[in-house]
Amino acid sequence: MTFGAAPGGLGRGHTSGPYIDCQDLFKIYKRSDLEVVALRGVDLEVQAGEVVAIIGASGSGKSTLLNILAGLDRPSAGQVHVGSRDLLNISDRELVSYRRLEVGVVWQATSRNLVPYLTVRDNVELPMTMAGTKTANRRSQAMELLSALGLADKPNRLPHQLSGGEQDAG
Incomplete structure (x- = not known):
């Protein structure tokens, strides 16, 4: 996944602090009467230009976290900022712009790329x-x-x- 895919995208409108900042991030999926907690209290800071690997066991929430950072899913609670954007409170229209101009995703399944x-x-x-x-x-x-x-x-x-x-x- 890349951020700032458009020219001038990386850091646009972002002045200081981490480029990616997640604080006490939660994601809960609801299926019928069942609630599945995919992320529980995740804290993550990534500086602009820093390279980070997200690793963990199967089912530990790696894909959920990346989907939230890519704007493909919304968090249930907590704070998540990428650049100057607040992905928890962003409007649908702004989210489309964010995904189109600032995020690039290469799927593991080649057929999706x-x-x-x-x-x-x-x-x-x-x-x-x-x-x-x-x-x-x-x-x-x-x-x-x-x-x-x-x-x-x-x-x-x-x-x-x-x-x-x-x-x-x-």
Whole structure:
């Protein structure tokens, strides 16, 4: 997962303190009459530019924490700030903007990372299209990225025409 994916995204509007700040974070899932506590009192501080590994046993809440930080799920209680955004109290509209402009997620299941009916180049261009980047700029940036990934000769292929490793790169 990356934060600050858009140009100027990292730290935009953020002045001091940790870039990621979770205090007493809880996530409770309710299923019928059952409540499952996925996160209980999590405290986490990550400075801008710092690299952190989230490790733990299966079912310990790693994915839940990352989903909350990515704006894919909401916490039940506590405080969670990424940059200047309060993810507990953020509006739905602001949350969409946050996910679109500031967060990048690469799923472990490769099939979730690429749109199967778009070409490799179109998949790379998709976030730029959504951000309003001009076509000429998108094309050149996409080809630069594909070249850096060793896929410059495959821009018109569909994801299923790539090897697993090539799909991970794309």
